[in-house]
Amino acid sequence: MALIRPFLFGLAGAALVATGALAQDINPAVKARQSHMTLYGHNLGLLGGMARGNIDYDAEAATAAAANLAALAALDQSRYWPEGTDSDTLMETRALPAIWENIPDVIEKSRTLAAATGTLATEAGGGLDALRASLGPVGEACGACHEDYRVPND
Amino acid sequence: MALIRPFLFGLAGAALVATGALAQDINPAVKARQSHMTLYGHNLGLLGGMARGNIDYDAEAATAAAANLAALAALDQSRYWPEGTDSDTLMETRALPAIWENIPDVIEKSRTLAAATGTLATEAGGGLDALRASLGPVGEACGACHEDYRVPND
Numbered sequence: 001m002a003l004i005r006p007f008l009f010g011l012a013g014a015a016l017v018a019t020g021a022l023a024q025d026i027n028p029a030v031k032a033r034q035s036h037m038t039l040y041g042h043n044l045g046l047l048g049g050m051a052r053g054n055i056d057y058d059a060e061a062a063t064a065a066a067a068n069l070a071a072l073a074a075l076d077q078s079r080y081w082p083e084g085t086d087s088d089t090l091m092e093t094r095a096l097p098a099i100w101e102n103i104p105d106v107i108e109k110s111r112t113l114a115a116a117t118g119t120l121a122t123e124a125g126g127g128l129d130a131l132r133a134s135l136g137p138v139g140e141a142c143g144a145c146h147e148d149y150r151v152p153n154d
Numbered sequence: 155m156a157l158i159r160p161f162l163f164g165l166a167g168a169a170l171v172a173t174g175a176l177a178q179d180i181n182p183a184v185k186a187r188q189s190h191m192t193l194y195g196h197n198l199g200l201l202g203g204m205a206r207g208n209i210d211y212d213a214e215a216a217t218a219a220a221a222n223l224a225a226l227a228a229l230d231q232s233r234y235w236p237e238g239t240d241s242d243t244l245m246e247t248r249a250l251p252a253i254w255e256n257i258p259d260v261i262e263k264s265r266t267l268a269a270a271t272g273t274l275a276t277e278a279g280g281g282l283d284a285l286r287a288s289l290g291p292v293g294e295a296c297g298a299c300h301e302d303y304r305v306p307n308d
Contacts, residue, residue: 032196035189039229042186046233064230071225075193076218079200 030093033080036072043068044138047124051132059125066124066131069138070117077110087151094151106149113141184247187234190226197222198292201278205286213279220278220285223292224271231264241305248305260303267295 026034043065049055050062084090086097099106116137123134180188197219203209204216238244240251253260270291277288 028196028199031192035192035196038185038189039193042182042189042233045182064232068229071229075222075225078218079196 026092027085027090029080029082029085030090030095033077033095034093036075036077036080039072040069040142043072044142047120047131047135050128051135057128057131059127062131063121063125066117066121066134070114070121073110073114073117096149096151099149102148106145109141109145109148112144113138116141180246181239181244183234183236183239184244184249187231187249188247190229190231190234193226194223194296197226198296201274201285201289204282205289211282211285213281216285217275217279220271220275220288224268224275227264227268227271250303250305253303256302260299263295263299263302266298267292270295 046055046065047062047069050057081095081099083100085093086095086100087093088097116134120131120134120138123130200209200219201216201223204211235249235253237254239247240249240254241247242251270288274285274288274292277284
């Protein structure tokens with residue numbers, strides 16, 4: 001972290017400052033993966049709103065959000081998960097230690113998500129029914145990983 | 155926001171919970187763009203560390219991080235910048251009102267960044283000198299936007 005922080009603040013990380021002192025106490029890998037999840041949520045929020053009829057369907061906006069999801073799912077995420085960043089070790093994460101005991105399964109689940117977002121990216125602009133049909137498997141892929149590898153909500 | 159939050163928490167946003175109550179008070183568009191910046195920083199941190207000799211150069215890791223940057227820079231970011239999310243209006247952002255008065259220039263600068271990260275993605279695996287040469291323009295592109303459109307550090 002000592003190696004990374006000066007560069008972050010010099011070049012690209014000043015946005016961190018704006019989020020206050022608390023953010024600086026979060027493990028940087030945890031912060032990166034939570035940021036990645038936030039960007040999933042940013043795009044899923046629009047698509048889910050359209051699917052539920054709370055937001056007017058817009059083919060161009062749906063395509064853009066779905067393409068974002070596919071691009072995010074395809075990012076190399078290997079540096080998000082250093083040893084010692086599980087929920088037994090750090091307060092600021094819900095990532096269960098089971099992740100590190102089941103890496104092949106985690107990778108398989110991430111591939112399922114990548115495939116589902118790829119389909120969504122090609123389908124989301126084809127009308128509300130196509131969006132709904134292809135969004136379902138994305139939600140299932142999210143849920144499959146959360147169910148096994150995230151501290152439950154309750 | 156009322157439309158988006160339920161979906162976020164149901165499907166993909168539970169990571170937000172782990173970051174505490176403060177995070178929920180941040181405007182969701184601001185949170186999304188700050189998350190995007192965090193992911194730039196996550197990848198730039200590795201590449202900058204290699205460029206400075208603080209982290210051993212690794213062609214595969216450099217290529218992966220550079221490809222991440224290029225993919226991030228290519229994301230559709232139009233929904234990050236709703237009116238009324240500037241630094242005069244919201245506490246949690248350093249995004250100057252000048253952004254909304256100079257949209258064509260902001261877009262032009264974002265294209266410069268996208269081009270620079272594209273070059274970096276093809277060059278970063280070609281040795282430390284190639285990494286250094288192609289990382290410079292990325293840093294300049296970051297800085298050009300921050301200089302004009304972000305609340306200064308001091």
